[in-house]
Amino acid sequence: MHYGSKGWYVQELKKLGMTTYEGRKLQSYKTHFLANLLDTVKK
Structure with a gap:
């Protein structure tokens, strides 16, 4: 990867x-959304 x-x-x-x-698998989201989500989770 x-x-x-x-x-x-x-x-x-x-x-x-x-x-x-929010009830949806992570794979169903676009890359830019996942990047922002990871940034907010790590803070």
Whole structure:
């Protein structure tokens, strides 16, 4: 998996224990949304 790819963001969020967001799987969101979500979760 390449750094910054959609799969990478999904993998990083899963490491933090998150598999869904607002009842939807992480894979259904676009990359830019996942990047922002990861940024807010890490803070």
